[in-house]
Amino acid sequence: MRQILIQVPRGCGQRVLELVEAHDGLNVACLSANGLDGRQDLIIVHISNRQVEALLKELESVPELHLTLLPRGVIVLRPPAAKLPEQIRNVEARSPIEIFIDGLQSVGSWKGFLGYAITAGIVVWIGLFTNTSYLLVAAMLLAPFAGPAMNVAIATARGDQPLLKQSLWRYLVALAVTILVAALLSLVLQQQIPTSLMVERSQISTVAVLLPLAAGTAGALNLAQSERNSLVSGAAVGMLVAASLAPPAGIVGMAAVIGRWDMVVNGLFLLLLQLVGINLSAALVFRAYGVSAQGARYQRGKRWVFPAVLAGTVVILLGLLSWQFADSPNFQHSSRAQRANAEIQQVVEQSDWVELVEANLRFTRPNIQGQNTLLGTIYVQRRAGINLSDADIRNRLTQDIQTRLLEQGFEVTPLMDVTVLSPPKDKS
Known part of the structure; x- marks a missing residue:
């Protein structure tokens, strides 16, 4: 439920009451008041979220109308008291006008916005430079990417079109600032080589597109749902959106x-993938919740923009x-390393000489022309009664693994380091 305060000239209150009654208003009161414009009727209305925009549209016909919409939900109680559970159980989504207003309000001060972008750039640089994963989480909480991304979807x-251009500009500025801060810190401290966390986070999975689609859906749902109908905090959703943007930046x-x-190139690919993925899923969710080109107190939307931007x-x-x-x-790289690991396990399981202890695979980024290097460290344990030397087992197993990977079309240069381990001898 939402509370709306309506101020109209004296004598127009009855017309407002009729409109409120037609839209199932509850706990309604009409008071006589003195305002800056003279004597007025002040109507206090409590109305369901789904009726807010329809009521506002009807009220446009009332002259000299002043509205105050309280942005937080209220609990409306009315007789009989025994019906309390039924009265407060129905928690509805926000009205389209509230979703739109929330988006506009998030376009705040440039000082604070740029301050958070700079801070996020510093923290994400420290995390990547020192291989500290939890600092990447902190950078995700600080990065101001969620607001512009959601505004692009709302627009x-x-x-x-004006909101779309403004939101895209803020989004690109935030990314540029974060990228520039990270670059300056690396330049000042004379970084020469990528850290292991940089290599790990720059690798792309075949299912990378699912993250921005999920982030866009979660962000839109968080904005559309009433604060009493959401089990997920806005900070957590904002972090999910930033999780796909801060580390690549x-x-x-x-x-x-x-x-x-x-x-x-990998980082820019991820950033662009996140933007279009978030916009696609979030825009569709907003449309499902009734956000459209025209509405109460909103007339500048162009109907052709939604299908055109969505198609693009x-x-x-x-x-x-x-x-x-x-x-x-x-x-x-990320997905193919997992697939290669599964292939290696099958090769070892088919071997009569050893059993697999552990296999670790990763793509490296050495400057070797025309080569995608897949580096593997494999630990195996010889089976009882096997008389082959460790060198023979290592050489045969390495050849079998490399042959399997090449036959499966991995298009890599597999460099495998096989270590043969032996259990302790029985001293009894």
């Missing part, structure tokens, strides 16, 4: 300084996915 759903800046342009988003997304799957394995 898409509304067909609002830091990697782009740091990798550019050390001349690792392959990592720069889908085209870009499909183009990125086509690029990802065509450029194998560069944009699929």
Whole structure:
């Protein structure tokens, strides 16, 4: 439920009461008041969220109308007292006008916005430079990417060209500031090589597109749901959106300084993938909650903008996915390393000499022309009664693993380090 305070000239209160009654208003009161414009009727209204925009549209016909919409939900109690559980159980989503207003209010001061972007750049740089994962989490909480990303989606759903341009500009500025801060820190401290966390976070999975789709859906649901109907905090949702943006932005800046342009390309690919993925899913969710080109107190939306921007988003997304799957394995390192690990386990399980203890695989980024290096460290334990030497087992197993990976079309250069372990001898 929402509370609305309505101020109209004296004598117009009855017309307002009729409109409120037609939209199932509850606990309504009409008071005589003195305002700056003279004597007025002040109507206090409590109305369900789904009726807010319809009521506001009807009230536009009342002259000299002044409205105060309280942004937080209220609990309306009325007789009989025994019906209390039924009266407060129905918690509804926000009205489209409230979703739109929330988006506009998030376009706040540039000073605070840029301050958070700079701080996020510093923290994400420290995390990547020192291989400290929890600092990346802190950077995700600080990064101001969620607001512009959600506003782009709201503008898409509304067909609002001015808001779309403004939100895209803030989004790009925030990313540019974070990238620049990370680059300056790497330049000042003379970073020469990428850290292991940079290499790990720059690798792309074949399912990378699912993260921005999930982030966009969660962000839109958080804005659309009433505060009493959400089990997830806004900070957690904002962190989910930033999780897909802050680390790649830091990697782009740091990798550019050390001349690792392959990592720069990966980072920019991820940033663009996040933007279009978040916009696609969030805009569709907002439309499902009734956000459209025209509404109460909102007339600047263009109906053609939503299908046009959505079609452009889908085209870009499909183009990125086509690029990802065509450029194998560069944009699929994370997933292909897991698949290769599964293949190695099968090779070892088929062996009569050893049993698998552990296998660790990762793509490295050495400057070797024309080579995608897959580095593997494999620990195996010889079976009882096997008389082959450790060197023979290592050489045969290495050849079997490399042959399997090449036959499966991994398009990599597999460099395997097999270590043969022996259990302690029985002293009895």
